[in-house]
Amino acid sequence: MKFVAAILSLVAGSAIAATDPVEVLVCVEALCPSCEGFVTDYLIPTASIPGMKDIMKVTYVPFGNAKIDLDAKTVTCQHGDTECFANSYEQCAIDIYPDQDDFLPFVGCVAAIPTQFKMSQDSSFEACAESAGLDFGVIKTCHDDPDRAWDLQVSNSELTPADHEYTPWIVVDGELYDNSSHDLQKAVCDAYAAKGGDGGDACKTAMVM
Template identity: 30%
Template sequence: MKLSGLLAAFLLFRTYRTCFGMSHPKPACRYPPSQWCRSLEIALECKVHKQCMELNAIRPNQTVPPVSITLYYESMCPDCRLFITQQLFPTWMMLQDIMAVTLVPYGNAQEFPSANSPFSCQHGEPECRGNMIEACIIHLTGPSAAFHIIYCMESSADVLSAAQPCLQLYAPSVSWSTVDSCVEGDLGYQLMHKNAVMTRALNPAHTFVPWVTVNGEYTEENEDKVMSSLFQLVCQLYKGVKPPACTGAAVRLNRSFC
């Protein structure tokens, strides 16, 4: 199951309240609040089963398709990092029950299948490695945990150095050796080739990054809305009953590209 930032805050309040006349704090579990309602087993371990059931009862209608956001980006592009950390991830944390995010790390890279180094990246070899690490993490951990890990990496001072501790924090069951084997082996190349194919298939072709499609399509009108207030756009496009978070005021941010 998914859990928005608001729901996580609610669970923290319900679980750890210590004021006079309220329950004593319960033992901490080994999962961050964002994953407490991800499965029945986690909810039971973290002693929030009842709260998760209550929250699940007020979730949006699952028969209404979520708003699909696909980000084509580079791991070391400053403007991509800014968009992920200030727009995409915060919006997803608030609205993940009504939106689906797909991350495609490749961007302005080029593929040379017959060369010793099959990929060339805009920000050099470290970015190629960062792209591949993130592609492997997405493949090995699943979309929800992967997004937390990638946000952790992209918001760090050093993207590459942050990869292993971020993985250990948000996906402790996945060993770093598994990710490293993916990056150094055929699987990493296959995943990056898949991202290259997806990026080359864009219509219209991308001319900068971050490049975002909404429900599978790119338009200049949506691009302006995505970069200035993604949160507001997702709330507007969702065709089901709007979640409470959508009643908040929109905040416009400056747009920039690589």
Template identity: 30%
Template structure:
């Protein structure tokens, strides 16, 4: 009798949850991966903090080490980097370090730079560095640097055209580039580049949350939007979903 008394309740305890989640086709590890899956698996309430933004998700730190006259830098800036930044600026902290393969030496109180593509490259690097110092934020200086990188003209000519097209006052930027301030700012770019671990062997050289690997480099150069979206731990912006859909060949 004791067996009969307890067997039915025990059976019900196990049967009811099984019926409740019978429509869920996904393992528990992915139940909170999207609102749709959470709803299907009837755990929307349990996953609500994830979708309300309570998850501590920091923007992805992505830094590009470049030099003004490098063809591959220009291609990366115009292609993957521009596309990713314009779509995902809300979830990425973009850093730019215009120095590349240059070398520096101390002459008196100033630094002298020797660049891979000559003096024009050195000047282009310093103008870009000074633009980040003079202009108020990345939403202003990134378009300016992107515009300069799209040109193979002398840095002064390209900076004039870009400043005019973007309605930027170029005078303080050039003043910085020709001053001890610009010289010291470029020295800081040299220090940042020299501190890379592993040391860079080419440019553009990228780091993702401070880390560089050849796999990260290849992913950045082939599909930076996907790399940033995959790295970000918070709720994905619509650009991530759109990018995922664009990569697939959907049945018509």
């Protein structure tokens, strides 16, 4: 019986692994209250559910409603230069630490910081890097390098859908997520089920379609 159970467990695990994870595009901006709320109340708790990292791949894009001028090499952020400053810190952290297990704790920490402490204060981002186990020195070096920081602003602008209408703009496997649903777990589990996947533990508490 133990042998049969082990085989069934292996097959179930293989079935889960054979399904591509759900792509979750998260377009935000650092000083947007609605973005902060989504990140702290829904994104981070959902990503923290056991097994969720196996079925959900997050692409986190801190650019939002900013406007970029490629000729003049300027970026104008919705909430001013301080937001560009903060966006750049997040862009650098994600570029250096692309694994969502690394960058999500950092951006989750940044989202939880009161706005006045994110305004051009390196210390707030240093504290979040330390709490996430990231090397703040290399993140700051990136942030303070005008060429690298500019390249990241460009790449993040390109990752932000041109037709987005607001922030946070969340796309789950190609479908716009309804922010009013307040249930990112269900959206991910529904999308995973639609692909033929079994979400396992990650979806046991979700009301899948």
